[in-house]
Each structure stands twice: as structure tokens, then as C-alpha cells.
Amino acid sequence: MELAAKLAILADAAKYDASCASGGGKAQGLRTAGAGGLGDTRQMGICHSYTPDGRCVALLKILLTNFCLFDCKYCVNRISSDTPRARFTTREVVGLTLDFYRRNYIEGLFLSSGIIRSPDYTMEQLIAVARSLREDHQYAGYIHLKSIPGAADDLIQEAGRYADRLSINIELPTAQDLATLAPDKQRPALEANMRRIKVAIDHQRDEAKVFKHVPRFAPGGQSTQMIVGATPTSDRTILTTAHQLYQNYGLRRVYYSAFSPIPHADSRLPLAPPPLVREHRLYQSDWLLRFYGYTVEEILPASHPDLPLDLDPKVAYALRNPGLFPLDVNRAPRAMLLRVPGFGVQGVQRILAARRHRKLTLADLARLHLPLARAKPFILTADANPPAHLLQRANGVELVRRLLVPPTQLSLGL
Amino acid sequence: MLTVQAQTLPEFRGFARRLLAADVPPTAVLWNELEPCLLNAAESFSALPAATAAAINVPRRLADLAKVVACHASPQRFALLYEALWATVRLRQPLLADPSHPLTRQLETMAKQVGRDVHKMHAFVRFRPQQVGNQTVFLAWHRPDHRILTLAAPFFVNRFRHQLWGIATPEESCSWINPALHWGPGLPPPEVTPDPVEQLWRTYYRAIFNPARIKVAMMKREMPTRHWATLPETADIPAMLTEAPARVATMLHDALTSSARSQQRAARIKARHTFKPPRE
Numbered sequence: 001m002e003l004a005a006k007l008a009i010l011a012d013a014a015k016y017d018a019s020c021a022s023g024g025g026k027a028q029g030l031r032t033a034g035a036g037g038l039g040d041t042r043q044m045g046i047c048h049s050y051t052p053d054g055r056c057v058a059l060l061k062i063l064l065t066n067f068c069l070f071d072c073k074y075c076v077n078r079i080s081s082d083t084p085r086a087r088f089t090t091r092e093v094v095g096l097t098l099d100f101y102r103r104n105y106i107e108g109l110f111l112s113s114g115i116i117r118s119p120d121y122t123m124e125q126l127i128a129v130a131r132s133l134r135e136d137h138q139y140a141g142y143i144h145l146k147s148i149p150g151a152a153d154d155l156i157q158e159a160g161r162y163a164d165r166l167s168i169n170i171e172l173p174t175a176q177d178l179a180t181l182a183p184d185k186q187r188p189a190l191e192a193n194m195r196r197i198k199v200a201i202d203h204q205r206d207e208a209k210v211f212k213h214v215p216r217f218a219p220g221g222q223s224t225q226m227i228v229g230a231t232p233t234s235d236r237t238i239l240t241t242a243h244q245l246y247q248n249y250g251l252r253r254v255y256y257s258a259f260s261p262i263p264h265a266d267s268r269l270p271l272a273p274p275p276l277v278r279e280h281r282l283y284q285s286d287w288l289l290r291f292y293g294y295t296v297e298e299i300l301p302a303s304h305p306d307l308p309l310d311l312d313p314k315v316a317y318a319l320r321n322p323g324l325f326p327l328d329v330n331r332a333p334r335a336m337l338l339r340v341p342g343f344g345v346q347g348v349q350r351i352l353a354a355r356r357h358r359k360l361t362l363a364d365l366a367r368l369h370l371p372l373a374r375a376k377p378f379i380l381t382a383d384a385n386p387p388a389h390l391l392q393r394a395n396g397v398e399l400v401r402r403l404l405v406p407p408t409q410l411s412l413g414l
Numbered sequence: 415m416l417t418v419q420a421q422t423l424p425e426f427r428g429f430a431r432r433l434l435a436a437d438v439p440p441t442a443v444l445w446n447e448l449e450p451c452l453l454n455a456a457e458s459f460s461a462l463p464a465a466t467a468a469a470i471n472v473p474r475r476l477a478d479l480a481k482v483v484a485c486h487a488s489p490q491r492f493a494l495l496y497e498a499l500w501a502t503v504r505l506r507q508p509l510l511a512d513p514s515h516p517l518t519r520q521l522e523t524m525a526k527q528v529g530r531d532v533h534k535m536h537a538f539v540r541f542r543p544q545q546v547g548n549q550t551v552f553l554a555w556h557r558p559d560h561r562i563l564t565l566a567a568p569f570f571v572n573r574f575r576h577q578l579w580g581i582a583t584p585e586e587s588c589s590w591i592n593p594a595l596h597w598g599p600g601l602p603p604p605e606v607t608p609d610p611v612e613q614l615w616r617t618y619y620r621a622i623f624n625p626a627r628i629k630v631a632m633m634k635r636e637m638p639t640r641h642w643a644t645l646p647e648t649a650d651i652p653a654m655l656t657e658a659p660a661r662v663a664t665m666l667h668d669a670l671t672s673s674a675r676s677q678q679r680a681a682r683i684k685a686r687h688t689f690k691p692p693r694e
Binding site: 007008009011012014015032033035036038040046047049050053055056057060061071079080081082096099102260276353354356357358360364367 | 619
């Protein structure tokens with residue numbers, strides 16, 4: 001088979017993986033090429049292109065092969081699907097990566113694979129590509145490797161030495177979902193890989209405190225992906241799972257992938273367009289968990305197990321807790337300002353700096369580029385701000401909701 | 415009223431020193447006016463005293479901001495910078511500490527625009543290999559919004575230190591011959607030479623696109639159409655969008671279960687492979 005034909009099949013097969021991070025994380029993990037080598041990794045990644053699905057292209061994201069022994073119902077590469085199959089050689093992947101990298105098309109390589117022969121064999125094949133790039137070509141660009149569930153520990157160790165990031169997809173939010181749709185995968189085996197990677201990363205960090213030269217281990221950390229919408233599991237369960245993964249394994253990112261209707265899909269799956277708005281709301285909630293100090297319980301109390309699609313989760317929280325607002329932007333502490341809809345981490349930083357110099361008015365906030373339309377009902381400023389009094393009215397919550405979501409804006413058919 | 419013509423940061427620095435030494439307030443200087451003859455009171459700049467030897471202490475933050483803002487395409491850039499310099503150095507106002515101050519806001523917005531342009535240059539430069547003698551040189555042409563090649567070039571030096579490369583923009587160009595950058599004038603867009611790897615890149619771009627999710631506005635926000643001329647993969651976008659509904663329709667409509675043949679094959683292979691991923 002020609003290289004272009006293989007590339008078309010094996011990129012198409014990899015497109016369901018949402019991960020696109022290409023930054024190396026902390027400074028001590030960054031690589032630069034030695035004599036005759038190529039490339040570097042930076043703290044922040046770069047998106048080199050965008051496709052019409054709105055996703056960025058930062059990496060050469062491919063499978064080594066889409067042959068697979070597993071029969072996961074949501075996956076186009078499952079053993080029982082009719083999809084055309086292909087397999088790259090190590091040399092081909094190495095060549096493509098270097099060719100693309102030299103032309104500044106990509107930040108690096110994202111390599112995954114169907115499970116062939118055995119987990120160890122598959123993992124060895126992935127490692128062979130990374131080893132060749134690093135050792136034969138002194139390539140210092142970004143490498144993201146999938147860790148194969150059930151692969152031997154020394155293989156995980158070796159993968160971590162070459163890769164900037166390792167990942168293993170948790171696939172579905174509950175063990176029950178996994179049993180239904182991915183009978184060949186077991187949650188404990190997936191989490192075992194995450195634990196091994198976390199232990200190795202912690203170990204490396206501890207050693208680096210004592211010794212000058214410690215071999216790198218996945219300096220960009222680890223990430224995972226969850227498919228959303230393939231099972232009826234609630235957002236509360238999804239976010240709880242994500243929170244536990246962040247807590248237990250120190251993940252850098254949990255990616256949520258709206259279930260795409262895949263060609264040759266199994267008849268047991270619901271056939272509907274991917275729930276893109278829901279995916280977006282989950283990412284917003286994920287950010288609230290990690291950077292804004294919210295708890296899962298605050299974002300999704302048991303009484304509201306699913307995220308509203310017409311309101312962002314911060315507005316929804318504010319409307320459930322009208323007693324906390326309006327907040328005085330000239331006095332409220334940082335943690336509370338972060339709860340104002342529309343105020344981001346940087347915006348709050350600017351407010352804190354600016355209010356040392358003056359009493360802030362709406363005009364000042366506008367100059368700081370804060371989205372006032374959303375924030376106005378929840379804040380008090382040095383000048384008059386009539387919408388701030390809406391919440392105190394008897395039907396205040398409903399009034400504010402109507403102010404923020406005009407009825408015509410509801411287009412949930414997405 | 416004084417009129418001053420400055421194009422680069424070093425030129426600005428030279429003028430600003432003399433203006434500060436002569437105690438000329440920002441309201442008395444016109445920076446980069448195109449038609450100074452229209453001003454009846456235009457004084458000669460050379461009448462100013464030379465800069466004093468005493469160093470002017472410019473806060474680090476303002477100096478860093480000036481480096482970036484000086485690359486902005488706005489003809490007002492130096493007027494604004496001199497205003498900030500005057501306020502900080504002469505009036506001792508902690509201007510930059512107050513993000514809601516209009517001048518701070520404006521300078522930071524400009525710096526952000528330049529920063530974004532640099533970032534987009536890092537992302538959107540596309541090299542094409544060319545044989546020069548027995549060596550391969552990687553050449554690119556890019557049209558930035560601002561004059562940023564000096565800010566953007568170090569990234570490429572770091573990344574492609576051991577290959578020969580050159581980047582041209584309409585206003586300036588540079589080429590890397592290890593261990594030094596060589597600067598040159600701006601160049602017009604070059605003739606496109608075919609590159610087989612570019613075809614592979616376009617194949618990849620088409621394949622990694624998920625036709626079930628169309629978000630064209632999102633794509634255009636991050637990859638503005640004014641850059642498309644130098645991004646070879648964007649030539650495929652119209653076709654990808656035209657094909658997308660049909661591809662999704664196939665996905666949805668056919669909703670194929672596995673064919674009998676695939677299922678038999680699966681059963682056959684599964685019978686040969688009895689392994690299960692080990693439980694913990």
C-alpha cells in the first residue's frame with residue numbers, strides 16, 4: 001500500500017482522539033536538540049493549523065495500525081468493523097514526523113495504536129518509533145505516546161523516557177459503561193497504568209531534587225479521554241469521575257469527546273449527531289474545578305445532575321445561589337470575584353491591580369475588557385448599575401435568566 | 415511643535431533621550447507625521463541639545479513593553495510610547511501598575527496584538543525545501559500583520575538550528591546559516607515549487623477532519639483567512655466542506671452493523687488470540 005493511502009486511513013482512524021496539547025510543561029522538562037539534531041519543546045504548545053471542525057492541528061496524530069483485537073462498540077477500529085486496515089512501519093512514521101516537522105507543519109507526534117498480538121508487543125512497537133526519533137535522529141520535538149493497557153512495567157518506564165506525555169483513555173465514565181461497550185477493557189487495568197505513570201513521574205521529581213542529572217519521565221505529564229453521549233450517564237457522574245482522576249493520578253488534562261456517529265457503528269449505539277454543546281459545557285465545568293475553586297457538588301448538585309445547555313455552568317451556579325450576589329468589585333475577595341459570571345482568572349487579576357488605584361466603575365471594567373453584559377446583574381460598582389438590583393426582586397432569578405438567555409437563543413439541535 | 419521620524423526601537427530610543435533631556439512634553443512632539451510641511455510651526459529637531467550622558471532609568475516593565483509595541487504597525491506607536499515614558503520617568507506616575515489607565519490599556523492591547531501575530535507566525539510559517547548547490551534550504555514566505563520578524567526569528571533558530579532556512583516577509587527577510595542570522599530586505603511572494611511532502615500534509619489534513627462536527631467560525635477565528643494564501647492545506651477546505659454532509663449522511667444513514675464477513679473474520683482471529691489484558 002502506498003504511504004499516502006496508509007496515512008489517509010491511519011489519520012482518519014486517529015481523529016476521534018481529542019488530545020492536542022503540545023507543550024512540554026515545566027522548564028526542566030523542555031528539550032533542545034544537540035549537535036545535528038532537530039527541534040525543541042516549549043512550555044506552551046502551538047496550533048499550526050485548524051480544520052473546519054474547529055479543532056486545532058498541532059501534532060501528527062496517527063495510529064501505528066488500526067488492526068485491533070478489541071471489540072469496543074464505540075470504536076471504528078474494533079475487530080468486527082468493515083473499516084479498511086493499514087499498518088505503518090517504524091521507518092515510515094519516523095520519516096513522516098521528521099518531514100512534517102522540518103516544514104514547520106507540526107509540534108510533534110501523537111502516536112496511538114490498535115492492540116495487535118499482545119499489549120507488550122504493541123507497546124514495544126510504539127516505543128520503537130519514539131526511540132528511533134530520539135536516538136537515531138536526535139529529535140527533540142514533542143512526542144505523545146498512548147500507553148497500552150496491560151503492558152509490562154518496564155515498557156511503561158521506557159516509554160516515559162522518550163515521550164513528553166503519556167496517556168491512556170479511560171473511554172467511558174463508569175466501569176458499567178465500559179463493560180457494556182468495551183468488553184475487552186477493564187477499568188482496573190486502565191487505572192493501573194495511570195497509577196504506574198503517576199508513581200514514575202513522582203519518583204522522577206523526587207530524584208531531581210537530590211541529583212543533578214535524572215533521566216526525564218514524561219515531563220508533560222499524563223492525560224486521558226472520556227467519550228460523552230454514548231451512554232446515558234449523567235454529567236454529575238462524568239465530572240465526579242474526572243475529579244477523581246485529577247485527584248488520584250495527578251492528570252494534566254481530561255478530554256471530553258462528544259460521541260461522533262462513526263461509520264459502521266454498532267446497532268446498539270444511539271445514532272444522533274455529537275452533543276457538541278454538552279461537550280463544551282463539560283469543558284467549562286472542568287475549568288471551574290481546576291482553576292476557579294468550585295467543587296463537583298457546587299457545579300452539579302444531586303438535584304441538578306446534568307448541566308443546562310442554555311446557560312454556562314457559572315451562570316447556572318450563580319442563579320442557584322442568588323444570595324451570594326451582587327458582589328462589590330471594589331471590595332470582594334479574589335475567590336468570590338472568580339465566581340462572577342464572565343470574570344476569568346486574568347480579568348480578576350486586572351481588577352485586583354486596578355482597584356488599588358481607583359474606585360472601579362462600569363467604564364473602568366469595560367476598559368479592562370470584562371464582558372459586562374453577563375456580569376452586570378451580579379456586581380456592584382462605584383457608579384450606578386441598575387441590573388444589580390434585579391436579583392433582590394421576588395422573581396429576580398427568572399428576570400436575570402431572561403436577561404441572559406433571550407428565548408430565541410435556544411437552539412439545542414446542535 | 416517638533417516632528418520626528420522614527421521607524422525602529424533604537425531610533426526611537428535616540429530621539430526619546432534627547433527629547434527627555436530637553437524637557438519636551440509629549441504634547442509638543444509629532445511622531446511619524448507623513449506631511450510635516452502642513453504644520454506651519456514645525457521646528458527643527460536638530461536645534462535640540464544632544465542627549466545628556468546621564469542614564470535614564472526606564473522601569474524594566476516599560477522597556478519590555480516598548481520592545482514589543484515598537485513592532486506594531488500603528489503609526490501612533492512611538493507617540494504612545496513617548497507619552498508613557500514621559501509619565502513614568504518625568505512625572506513619576508506608576509502608569510503600568512494600573513491596568514485600567516487608558517494609556518496602559520492601549521499599550522497592552524497593542525502588545526497583545528503583536529504577541530498574537532508572533533505566535534501566529536510561529537504557527538503558520540510553512541517551509542518548502544529547495545536545492546541550492548548540493549544543500550537543501552528550507553524557505554518560507556509569510557505576511558504578518560506587524561513588523562515582527564525580529565521577534566519571531568529566535569523561535570526558528572532554536573528549533574531548526576541545524577538546518578539551513580530563510581523566512582521572507584513583505585518588509586524584511588532573514589536567513590539562518592549556523593551560527594548566525596542574516597538580515598535582508600522584504601521580498602514579494604515567491605513562485606511555488608512542488609513538494610511531495612506537502613501533498614502528504616494535505617492528505618493528512620483532510621483525513622484528520624471530523625465531518626460530523628462543523629465549526630467554520632471557530633476555525634476562521636483561530637486561522638484568519640488573510641493567512642490562507644500561504645497555508646497549502648487550506649486549498650482543500652471548500653472540498654472538505656462540500657463533502658462533509660454526504661460523509662455524515664453516510665455515517666448516520668448507513669448505520670451499518672458489521673458485515674457477516676467482518677464478523678466471521680473477527681471470530682476467527684479471536685479464536686486464535688486467547689489473551690486477556692491482565693487484571694490488576
